[in-house]
Structures are given as C-alpha cells and as structure tokens.
Amino acid sequence: MSRPSAQAVWTVFLLSLIGALVLQLIALPDSLSAARPLWLPLMLAYWALREPQLPALVPAFIAGLMLDVLYAAPFGQHALGLVVVVYLVVRLRSFFIIFPLWQATIALIPAWALYCFLMFWVDGATQHEAEVWLRWLPAISTTLFWPLLWSVMELIRQPGGDDD
C-alpha cells in the first residue's frame, strides 16, 4: 500500500487530538468520572508508536496546555505528563512494536501509571489535596481502552484492512 501523504497524516493526527480533547471533556456520571480513560495520552501514544516520524512532542505539549486550561489545573501540569509519556513511548518504540497487541497493552501500563503519578505529584506540590486511591483508576481504564483505540484508529486510517 502506498503511504498516505504527509499532509493527510497531519490532518488525521490533529483531528484525532481534538477528538481526544473532546472525549476528555464529555460529561460522565459522578461514579464514572474518576475512572475516565486518559484519552490524550492514549491518542498520543498511538501516534508515537504508529507514525514515529511525526514530531509529537510539541503537539503533546500544546494539547496538554489546552487540557490545563479546560480543567483549570495549574498551567503546564498535563503538558508535563503528556511530554513525558510521549518521550517514553518514542524512546521505547522498538521495544513496544515487537509485541502483539495484547502484550503491548500490558507493556504500556507503566506509562499510564507514570502519567497518573505525575498528575498526583503536581497536585500535591500545588496544595490541591485529593483522594489518593481513586487516582490510579484511570491507569486501569486506559489499559482496557488501548486495544480498542488501536483497532479503531487502524480501521479509520486504513478502511479495507489491508495487511501491509
């Protein structure tokens, strides 16, 4: 299959980031909102794995700043977390892509946990107290959503499912 043009890749990339931002904002019932998957880290990790030639660091930083404004968090909190996650995934890319999907799902858990910890740490450093144990729920839900996101994104980007 011929590779899509760089422009098309960028368009899909930016659109998917906005989509992840919207998913991050959609209202959930109170009981579920603590377990909201980390859509932005998920989406950025997908792109970092799938299209490593994209300079995903700066978009990750900017998307993080947007999320900070939308969540009224300290300016830079989510940006920090996203940059760290993207860096990890890009650096360890050769490690992640040799696994089949389900093993990669498990291999990515530390990345989500690290993101959760960074959010928790910045919250603590800026004197915003919160429940400790519920903090780790997103790591679980994000893990569960990784295969789904991967498959859906693959479907969207290559309708027909050719095996290249």
Added chain:
Amino acid sequence: MNSLHDSYHRPLFPRGPGLGLRTLLLIALALTLIFNDMRGDSLKPARAWTAYALTPVVWLASVPARLIGMARGIDTRSHIESENAALKQQQFVLSAKLSKMDALEAENRRLRELLASSARLADQVLVAEIVAVNQDPYRHQITLNRGSRDGIYRGQALVDAYGVMGQVIDVAPNSCKALLVTDPDHGIPVEINRTGLQTIAVGLGDERGLRLPFLPSNADIKNGDLLVSSSLGGRFPAGYPVGKVYDVKPVAGEHFMEAYAYPAARLNQGRQALLVWNHDSESAADAAAAAQTAADQTHTPSSATAAQAPVAAPAPAAKPASPPAEPPAADAGTRAQP
C-alpha cells in the same frame, strides 16, 4: 501490532536537537509554567485567551449531554398539561407571596433608613447558564457562559435559588470558571442564623459538603442550624443561605469542635446560576485603586498604609457588631492563633 509497515526511515543524519534534549526543554518549560502559575497572575491573560479559543471544543463536548437532555424533553401531552397546571398554580401562589414581599421590602427599607443603616436589599444580578462542569473529579468547578464582556470580575459570588454556590475564579472574555463551595480549596465566611456566630465554612471535596473547623468547644451550634453568608471579607453578599448543619462533634485531642453541613444550593442540579454583584467589594476595590493612585502620587508610605489598611484586612475591621458577646470573641481568638 506487528503489522507495522517498515517504510519508516530514520534519517541518517538527524538535524536539530535530539529527542531527549527536546523533552528536557519542554519539561523545564512545563515546570516553569506551573511555578509561575502558582506564584502570580502573569499567566492569566494566556489562560483567558486559550479558554476563548477552546470555546468550540467545549461546545462540542456538551453536545451529547444536550442530546440526552432533548431526548428526555420528549414527553406526553397529558403529562405536560398537568405539569403546566401545577406550575400555573404555583406561580399564582408565588406571585401572591411576592406582592406581599414587595410591601415588606419597602417597609424594611423604610425601617432601615430610620436606623440609618446602609445595607442594601436589592442586589444587582445576572443570570448565567452553566455550560460545562469540570470533569476532573477532584475539582468542583463549573464554567458559565458569561465573561469579562458582561462585567464579570474575579471573586464574584454565585448563587442559585436555594443558596450560595461559589465564586468566580477565572474570567475569560466570554466565559468564566467558578469554584463551588464544596471544593476543598474553597472557604466562605458564614454566620449561624440562629445565634449570629461568625465562622468559616470550607469545602470537603466530596458530596458531604462543608466543614466548619476550629469552633470553640462552647460554641452554640447544633444540628439543623442554618448557615447564611456573612459579608466579612467583603466578597460575598450577606444573608444568602449557605448550608444546614448535620453533625457537630468535638475533635479528639483538640480544644475545638467541628461541624459539618450540607450545602444549601443545589450544586449538581439545574443549568442556571445567578451572578451577584457585591457593591461593598466593588467599592472596596475602587477604594483600593484610589488609595493606590493616591499612594503613587504622594509617595508617603504612612498615608498609603493608612488608606489601604481597611481594604487589606477587612475581616478584623468588620468584626461582628451585634451578636452575643462571648462565642464570637472566642471564635476570633481561635482563628487568630493558627
């Protein structure tokens, strides 16, 4: 996952700073931003404009909730008719009460004039729609569709039909963010309606509502007491209900009692809120600005501090005048010590 095509070519001679260096730079930038954001207001305009640019995203995220609301709005004719009848009846009763209220308000104003009191009854208000609720479960914040273009200012009080909801913390040109009274970062000066005891209610961070810490152990407070907002601090207009006490208990090993209260406002119901202009605080801000300019002009530190003193520390200056002598005095003492 192993179906990746290998048309990815790593450039043989990479240009520009490497991945690690770029990451380090961005991390340093993020940490600087966090630090600056916690220490001052210098990033507020950037925040306001980002929020403005993200309005479409917020709108997009509210679409599913709106669709669900619309689907719920479909109703049978008979139900709507019966509801309409009930509402008409209720409106009739309320308007009768309101007409009496007008007379009472006029009478009250006359009596207050007789007493030479300057307390105002009619507040200037603006109805705002709640367009988003912060989806971070540890921040109790809402976004309203009014901003600096409507004259909203930081620290403005927010009420609903049942009581105080919170205050505005962030203003963008066409929207603003408000902190609810149940947020753990929020504190509000309150007065116990029955006794006039002045204290502070801080948010608990969950649905249980408000906590009244550091009450003197002999304070007269019991279950069912109504908390109303007090104008100490000059931020909230006085007299709006804030909550109802449901538990009072001594703190083990301390000389204080703590009370817990449910918020009076219905924080997670309804889509509308009232923004209230507190004329005291605005005039205080004006006075502060005037004092500032005066200080700038004269450059005499003594007059500047004298002029700013009542503005900088409104709470001690406006200590309760009428309420029973003993509990508030003890309360003031306990609050001053820590």
